[in-house]
Each structure stands twice: as C-alpha cells, then as structure tokens.
Amino acid sequence: MTCDLIHKELRINAYGSFLRRRFGCRVSKVNVDGGFTCPNRDGSRGTGGCVYCDNSSFSPKDTQAVIPIEEQMEAGMAYHRQRLQSEKFLVYFQKFTNTYAPVERLADLYRRALDHPDVVGISVGTRPDSISDQAIDLLSELARDRYVCVELGLQSMDDAILDRINRGHTLAEYLQTMERLAGRGIDICTHLIYGFPGETRAAFLKSARLLSGLPVNSLKLHQLHAVEGTRLAKWYREGSYVPITLDEYLGATCDFLEELSPTISIQRLYGSAPLAIRVAPNWNLKNNQMWFAVVNELKRRGSWQGCRAESEMQAANG
Ligand code: SF4
Secondary structure (H helix, E strand, O other): OOOOOOOOOOOOOEHHHHHHHHHOOOEEEEEEOOOOOOOOOEOOOOEOOOOOOOHHHHOOOOOOOOOOHHHHHHHHHHHHHHHHOOOEEEEEEOOOOOOOOOHHHHHHHHHHHHOOOOEEEEEEEEOOOOOOHHHHHHHHHHOOOOEEEEEEEEEOOOHHHHHHOOOOOOHHHHHHHHHHHOOOOOEEEEEEEEOOOOOOHHHHHHHHHHHHOOOOOEEEEEEOOEEOOOHHHHHHHHOOOOOOOHHHHHHHHHHHHHHOOOOOEEEEOOOOOOOOOEEEOOOOOOHHHHHHHHHHHHHHHOOOOOHHHHHHHHHHOO
8 A cells, every 4th residue: 555645646755745744835945054064074083074075065155154044044045935935944054064063052053043933943964973962952852842853964874885985984873873863853864875886776775674664754865976076086087986877876766765664755866066066977967857757767667665665564464
C-alpha cells in the first residue's frame, strides 16, 4: 500500500508539501550567514575542510556575516515573496557549522530569526560532532512552540569514504548525535552525497535502509560535484576523481528512494554551483529539472518512494 503521504502522481514525499500541510500556506527557506566557522577548517577537528568544500558554492552571495541577519532575512523574504508568492518562511542557518559557538551567541541568533512575524521556524545546518548538550537544550526549548530543524551532514555512512574526503567525523558520531536529538521535539534532516570515488551503488543503497530505521524526518541528497579551488577539483584534473554520469545518478537516486521510508520527506535531490566555479560534472540542470527527471523515472518504473521498503515489510509480516 502506498504511504498516504505520497500522492500517486507525485511519487516522492516532498518537503514542500510537508511544510504546506503543517503551516497551511507556501513556506520558503531563507538562507542566512550567522558568521560561523567550521571545526573541520579551523583546526579543532581538522584543517583544509572536506575535499569538496567551498562554501561560496552553496551560499547566495548576499549572505555575508557582516550583514545583520535581519537584513539578510528581509532580502531573502522579498525575493521569495515575489518569485514564489511565499507567505511564511524558515530561516536557514546554512553556511559552515551553525551550532559551533557559545550557546549565548546561538540563542541570540536563533531568537532574532524567530522574532520576525513571518518566520515560522528555523533550520540549523551542522556537523554530527559539533552540537553540544547546551545547544540541543536550547533548540529543544525553542521547539516547544516553533518549528526547529537540525540538518546533520552525514554525507556517507562509510567511514573509509568519510576519511578519504577528510570529513573529520565517523558514522558512530552521527548515530550518537541522532540518539541525543531524538525525542527532543526537534525535526532532524540528514544530508547525503552520492558519487564518491570508490563508492558503489550497492553500498550507497544501504544508507537508505540505515536512515529508514532512524528518527530522520527529512533528507537532502545530491551528487558529488567539484567546484574551483577545492581538492576535489584537483583530483578531477589529475584523473583520480571521475564524476558519475547523470544516468547513474538518476538510477541510483530512484533505487535509493524506493528503499527509503516514505515517512522521510525529501528536501533536495540535486546540488548545483554557479557556472563560473563549476568544474565537474556539468549537467546544467536546474533543481526542478532534476526533481522531475527522478519523478519521471519512478513513473516509468511504476514505483515510488518506499515501495521496496513496503514490500520487504509485507514479506517479513507474512
Ligand atoms: S563540514 Fe561543511 S563547512 Fe566544514 S569543511 Fe565540511 S563541507 Fe565545509
């Protein structure tokens, strides 16, 4: 039986639909730069950062730490009001590690974001090794009457890959943080990437089964891609990183979604970078084009998110 969170034609449990059901209107995420850094860059956890990391590739140019978050929010909200007719907003602390600061500073930033009358919640991007008990207590307190989402970057469940990409944390640390966050009223989003050197589709699909058994509310997935100024771009030019093809990504993403619990809503299925810094792969798709390519492939297969998880459950129940 198809999960009732997925309309037959949509095939995927979309996060946008979740937000509309929860808040009764169109809700957009507005990125802000809270002026954080990252423990995998400043030496406390590692130096040099993840091999693919160039924060400018995933941050709009108008989110500068020197600009007060209120100004950043107003600019982002105006853009989404005009472009998408959005009525309410989630403030997304995106750049670097947004729990990596004393809790007083976190409280000030998060509360200032939530003070705006059109803001219904916050989303906080962070690493599994960088969220203190005090930060979890703060987020849990805010979540008593507001929507609060923590976005944990896992990227891969394979410790050998995490080591190779200089991620600076392990799967065990992600699982421990999941345990600490569970049951605190906080939504949990996990970030994954597919296409690491040496990664197989079969190994990647195991992460769908892993996440399906955890208290994960939503997921962001994208293909590994290299941008200028990163070690990954150097590896590409030396030939030690060969990007996956679009066909491989589409096939693997559909396989992954079929295995993934239908209760996990999908925030993203694609990562893109501005043309000026994009190195490889160069698929030249917009986010919605990738989304519809995945939906069309699921339609062609006659499948949907969670269909394989459901049949496995039915088989197990006899
Ligand atoms: S954890 Fe995030 S911000 Fe830090 S180096 Fe990795 S990708 Fe960059």
